[in-house]
Amino acid sequence: MRKTLLAILCFAALGVQAQEARAQVRFGAQASVADDVDLGLGARVLFSLKQFSERLEGIASFDWFFPDSGAGVDWTYFELNGNVVYSIPLSNTSALRPYAGGGLNIARSSVEVNVPGRPSASDTEIGLNLLGGSKFGSGRITPFAELRLELGGGEQFVISGGILF
Numbered sequence: 001m002r003k004t005l006l007a008i009l010c011f012a013a014l015g016v017q018a019q020e021a022r023a024q025v026r027f028g029a030q031a032s033v034a035d036d037v038d039l040g041l042g043a044r045v046l047f048s049l050k051q052f053s054e055r056l057e058g059i060a061s062f063d064w065f066f067p068d069s070g071a072g073v074d075w076t077y078f079e080l081n082g083n084v085v086y087s088i089p090l091s092n093t094s095a096l097r098p099y100a101g102g103g104l105n106i107a108r109s110s111v112e113v114n115v116p117g118r119p120s121a122s123d124t125e126i127g128l129n130l131l132g133g134s135k136f137g138s139g140r141i142t143p144f145a146e147l148r149l150e151l152g153g154g155e156q157f158v159i160s161g162g163i164l165f
Contacts, residue, residue: 024048028144030162032063037077037156040065046164055087057099063160074112079154081105083129097135105129105153127153133160141165 025047032040042063049056061081069075083103090096110122133146142164150156 026164028162028164030061030160032158032160034065034156034158037065037067049084057085057087059083059085072114074114076110079105079107081129083131095137099134100132102131103129105150107154125153127151127155135164
């Protein structure tokens with residue numbers, strides 16, 4: 001009987017731990033507009049960095065952009081971003097949850113020219129991000145908006161918005 005009770009308590013404790021871990025990771029969908037490569041669609045993962053500071057979060061994102069390339073040219077462009085942000089405290093009654101931070105950017109560009117004798121080219125660059133944004137509310141579905149300046153890598157200004165689940 002004791003072993004059964006101990007086993008039940010252990011499984012209950014594991015369930016609570018798993019629930020807390022799941023609440024610390026959120027997934028989202030986003031749309032982005034950039035000053036160089038137009039519209040992008042992507043996804044992000046937001047995760048807690050409470051082991052370092054109560055207000056730190058990590059954001060990993062992927063954006064596939066749809067740059068305007070002329071006739072006979074196929075231009076592919078995407079970015080991977082890894083950022084650390086600090087949540088800026090406001091009053092407990094505010095629905096705004098602003099943040100600011102920085103991180104790394106990996107930008108991949110590939111151009112194929114559909115003309116015989118013209119070479120194709122591709123390039124991958126790494127740069128730094130400076131960003132700021134806000135989450136709105138704290139429910140299960142949370143909208144967000146973000147401004148990101150890419151120094152190196154993508155070398156552009158990006159406005160993103162979306163929903164975290």
